[in-house]
Amino acid sequence: MMISSAGSTGVAGSSSWRPRIWAVAVIVVVAVLLQVTLMPFIRVANGLPDILACAIVAVGLLRGSLVGAVSGAVAGMLVELTSPVGTLGVLALLYLLVGWASGHLCERAEVHGVLPPVVLCAIAVVVVQLGEVFVQLMLARPADFGDVLRTLLASVILTALVAVPVLAIARRVLGAPRVVEPYLVPRDG
Secondary structure (H helix, E strand, O other): OOEOOOOOOOOOOOOOHHHHHHHHHHHHHHHHHHHHHOHHHOOEOOEOOOHHHHHHHHHHHHHOHHHHHHHHHHHHHHHHHHOOOOOOOHHHHHHHHHHHHHHHHHHHOOEOOOHHHHHHHHHHHHHHHHHHHHHHHHOOOOOOHHHHHHHHHHHHHHHHHHHHHHHHHHHHHHOOOOOOOHHHOOOOO
């Protein structure tokens, strides 16, 4: 799989961007459903694969920072509303950060091969999990750092294993990388 963004910083000028935006929404909703329903059953050393982080990284890489950030915020909020998690809004903020950062990579440099997006997915898992731990510590909830490190390591490995299929499916559904800024697209009629 090759993700390239050379010359892709232009705005989509035709009405063909609309079905792709809906494809982003479908990818986010399916990733949220899989994260909430299926992923809790794939538990190794208390770690879970974060398919949602992979989907947000893929959307950010393929559609830019704005679409990646909005997708991350919506996905994080959907996870928080559909599953019993800690503080409301934390995951939305963390996934927003992941989508925005991934989108900036799309806007700046070419990414060739599978390894850089997989590494980006692993970094996204580290950011999300350490961000959650940081918020728990700020709320004066105790954390066992040995358990946090074991869980983090297991989650990074499991996420790296599911990253390649998620990235390939997102690339197939969304097509070539390009930055989409919907508010700059000319209106039809």
